[in-house]
Amino acid sequence: MAAEGPVLVIAGPGSGKTRVLTHRIVYIIETKKAKPENILAVTFTNKAAKEMKNRVEILLEEMNRENNTSKKETGFPADGLDINQTLNSIYEDNKELENNSSPSRSNFQFPVSSFSAFGGQFPTISTFHSLCVKILRKEAEFIGYKKEFIIFDGDDQKSCVKKILKNLNLSDEQFNPKAILSEIGNAKNELITPEDYSGMAESYFQQVVSKVYGLYQKELQQNNSLDFDDLIMQTIVLFLRHPEILEKYQEKFKYIMVDEYQDTNHAQYKLINLLSKKHKNIFVVGDDWQSIYRWRGADIRNILEFEKNYPGAKTILLEQNYRSTQEILDVSYSIISKNINRKDKKLWSEKKANQPIIVYEAADEKGEAEFIVSQIAKMNSGENIRLKDIAILYRTNAQSRAVEETFLRYNVPYKIVGGVKFYARREIKDLIAYFRLIQNSDDLASFERIANVPRRGLGKTTLEKLTVIAREKDLDIIDLILESKHKNIAKKRMADLVKFANLIKECRQKSSKIKIGELLEYLLESIEYKEYIIDGTEEGDDRWKNTQELFTALEKYKKFNAQEALKLFTEEVALATDLDNVNDDHDAATLMTLHSAKGLEYDAVFIIGLEEGLLPHSMSADNPAEIEEERRLCYVGITRAKSKVHLLFARVRRIFGSSQANYPSRFISDIPKHLVDFQNQEYSYLRDEDDFIERD
Numbered sequence: 155m156a157a158e159g160p161v162l163v164i165a166g167p168g169s170g171k172t173r174v175l176t177h178r179i180v181y182i183i184e185t186k187k188a189k190p191e192n193i194l195a196v197t198f199t200n201k202a203a204k205e206m207k208n209r210v211e212i213l214l215e216e217m218n219r220e221n222n223t224s225k226k227e228t229g230f231p232a233d234g235l236d237i238n239q240t241l242n243s244i245y246e247d248n249k250e251l252e253n254n255s256s257p258s259r260s261n262f263q264f265p266v267s268s269f270s271a272f273g274g275q276f277p278t279i280s281t282f283h284s285l286c287v288k289i290l291r292k293e294a295e296f297i298g299y300k301k302e303f304i305i306f307d308g309d310d311q312k313s314c315v316k317k318i319l320k321n322l323n324l325s326d327e328q329f330n331p332k333a334i335l336s337e338i339g340n341a342k343n344e345l346i347t348p349e350d351y352s353g354m355a356e357s358y359f360q361q362v363v364s365k366v367y368g369l370y371q372k373e374l375q376q377n378n379s380l381d382f383d384d385l386i387m388q389t390i391v392l393f394l395r396h397p398e399i400l401e402k403y404q405e406k407f408k409y410i411m412v413d414e415y416q417d418t419n420h421a422q423y424k425l426i427n428l429l430s431k432k433h434k435n436i437f438v439v440g441d442d443w444q445s446i447y448r449w450r451g452a453d454i455r456n457i458l459e460f461e462k463n464y465p466g467a468k469t470i471l472l473e474q475n476y477r478s479t480q481e482i483l484d485v486s487y488s489i490i491s492k493n494i495n496r497k498d499k500k501l502w503s504e505k506k507a508n509q510p511i512i513v514y515e516a517a518d519e520k521g522e523a524e525f526i527v528s529q530i531a532k533m534n535s536g537e538n539i540r541l542k543d544i545a546i547l548y549r550t551n552a553q554s555r556a557v558e559e560t561f562l563r564y565n566v567p568y569k570i571v572g573g574v575k576f577y578a579r580r581e582i583k584d585l586i587a588y589f590r591l592i593q594n595s596d597d598l599a600s601f602e603r604i605a606n607v608p609r610r611g612l613g614k615t616t617l618e619k620l621t622v623i624a625r626e627k628d629l630d631i632i633d634l635i636l637e638s639k640h641k642n643i644a645k646k647r648m649a650d651l652v653k654f655a656n657l658i659k660e661c662r663q664k665s666s667k668i669k670i671g672e673l674l675e676y677l678l679e680s681i682e683y684k685e686y687i688i689d690g691t692e693e694g695d696d697r698w699k700n701t702q703e704l705f706t707a708l709e710k711y712k713k714f715n716a717q718e719a720l721k722l723f724t725e726e727v728a729l730a731t732d733l734d735n736v737n738d739d740h741d742a743a744t745l746m747t748l749h750s751a752k753g754l755e756y757d758a759v760f761i762i763g764l765e766e767g768l769l770p771h772s773m774s775a776d777n778p779a780e781i782e783e784e785r786r787l788c789y790v791g792i793t794r795a796k797s798k799v800h801l802l803f804a805r806v807r808r809i810f811g812s813s814q815a816n817y818p819s820r821f822i823s824d825i826p827k828h829l830v831d832f833q834n835q836e837y838s839y840l841r842d843e844d845d846f847i848e849r850d
């Protein structure tokens with residue numbers, strides 16, 4: 155393998171791309187004598203980054219045990235790594251890790267501090283956004299921010315936009331804050347500044363967005379805050395304004411590796427392009443056939459034009475699939491091969507099922523769900539396929555309703571990916587807002603959220619006046635409350651407000667001396683949060699239990715004082731995604747959208763709603779590029795399966811408040827007949843409605 159220069163690896167699903175990345179990191183350290191801290195690997199989810207870190211740690215331990223004398227045990231031949239010859243052995247070597255059969259490996263916990271991008275002898279392995287946070291924590295002052303900046307979440311952003319719309323005398327019903335934020339996010343992903351956007355705005359909506367965008371950025375900066383999309387954009391701004399800082403990181407990261415390269419947007423492309431420009435040691439792994447995030451800015455041209463953007467690049471195809479049967483691969487290829495814009499490859503597998511996939515025509519969405527239950531019952535009892543190894547995938551969230559109702563009726567345990575996240579619950583967001591205000595005196599958004607939590611009788615107008623004064627005079631809101639007299643605030647309310655300010659000040663002082671769990675306990679007692687939240691209802695009890703669960707979440711930071719832990723914890727929460735919480739601890743079938751399923755695998759997969767208007771989606775019908783993405787989405791869904799695939803459609807479906815009779819998806823007609831076992835509801839039935847799947 156070329157250890158230096160640009161390399162593109164086209165890795166089909168289940169072909170071992172994570173193994174290639176992790177082994178290449180060790181290979182560079184071993185053969186090129188590169189310092190681990192000079193290696194950067196970036197991916198898209200914290201879960202993927204964590205898995206890569208653990209694998210690299212194990213490989214480095216093995217290398218050290220052999221004192222760098224045995225190439226064979228790490229999977230590298232003496233004359234370098236030939237991917238196609240060694241992937242089989244790599245796959246087998248890592249089976250133990252994947253199955254969690256080794257206590258020493260499955261229980262391995264790498265210290266958080268050891269993964270610092272700037273300390274410790276270990277490669278930097280992180281998400282794009284985590285990498286940028288680490289850089290900005292060191293360099294933010296060069297672009298007008300303090301290093302203690304906080305990261306706005308979705309609710310913070312919406313509240314901010316609503317306030318701006320109100321100040322502009324515009325209705326948030328006429329101009330949806332979510333739509334405005336989506337447009338601003340798209341602009342940031344394209345590295346379009348408020349000034350640039352203003353010059354491009356054409357429609358009335360865009361003109362409104364232009365006004366909001368500039369004020370929104372000003373509000374963020376006044377709060378010493380960045381939103382999620384700012385993290386990459388502001389890092390690029392930093393590099394472009396200060397070439398000496400860019401050069402520092404170019405020297406630090408001499409070897410750069412990128413996972414899931416087909417999902418990169420323009421900002422991510424630019425970030426990696428800048429960092430790799432000096433040494434040109436860029437190694438990217440991806441699959442253009444799995445590019446399914448165009449709607450959020452992913453640009454498939456980044457991978458299709460890699461050789462053009464990096465002249466002299468070496469291209470390697472990984473075509474052996476270790477996950478799925480050959481029949482599943484043939485079905486998926488028959489669908490994806492109809493796309494024009496793609497790099498061709500032919501996946502193959504040593505696994506043979508010798509049985510076609512099932513295409514099922516249901517009378518309606520209820521029949522579709524009942525068929526799924528009947529098949530699950532067969533797999534669960536006759537084939538020993540566990541519920542946790544089964545996924546039901548769909549194009550839109552609304553499709554889950556009929557499946558959920560049927561699963562409840564037949565007592566089938568299930569979980570939904572993308573429900574209300576723990577950190578999105580009201581009581582947890584309240585406490586995180588306390589943490590953020592303790593950490594960052596400029597976070598006026600958090601102040602406004604918790605100044606009345608618990609209730610202190612402060613009016614919205616009073617709070618807004620205080621924040622305006624704090625901004626105009628550039629004062630810490632807590633110092634402002636404690637040092638000023640506010641005649642327009644009633645004595646009782648003022649006393650409560652001063653008590654609140656003193657509490658924040660005390661917590662700031664204590665944070666350098668105690669642990670974060672102790673800080674949370676002190677905070678809860680001081681504001682009498684238990685009495686506030688437990689209101690005699692079951693919901694109130696559940697909310698209090700959630701606050702207690704927060705102590706568990708903070709356990710991992712017990713080695714740090716609260717001051718440092720607050721920074722680490724609030725960063726982790728801000729950068730978390732739904733997929734980071736996907737786990738298989740509970741034996742339950744998984745329901746999720748096709749977009750959420752990417753990167754996962756299951757023994758059996760059901761894809762429902764294969765109808766024109768759903769998959770492919772009606773909004774893609776008139777756009778050839780979007781139809782190609784819908785085809786890639788179907789391809790991704792099918793290739794999640796190891797052994798069984800069921801493609802389902804309904805003659806009539808009630809969805810979005812009306813009944814629809816759509817044609818079967820064109821993707822079904824793409825599949826050769828010899829690969830399909832076509833069934834319909836006339837010939838299938840459920841035995842009865844007995845609970846034939848028992849709960850734990």
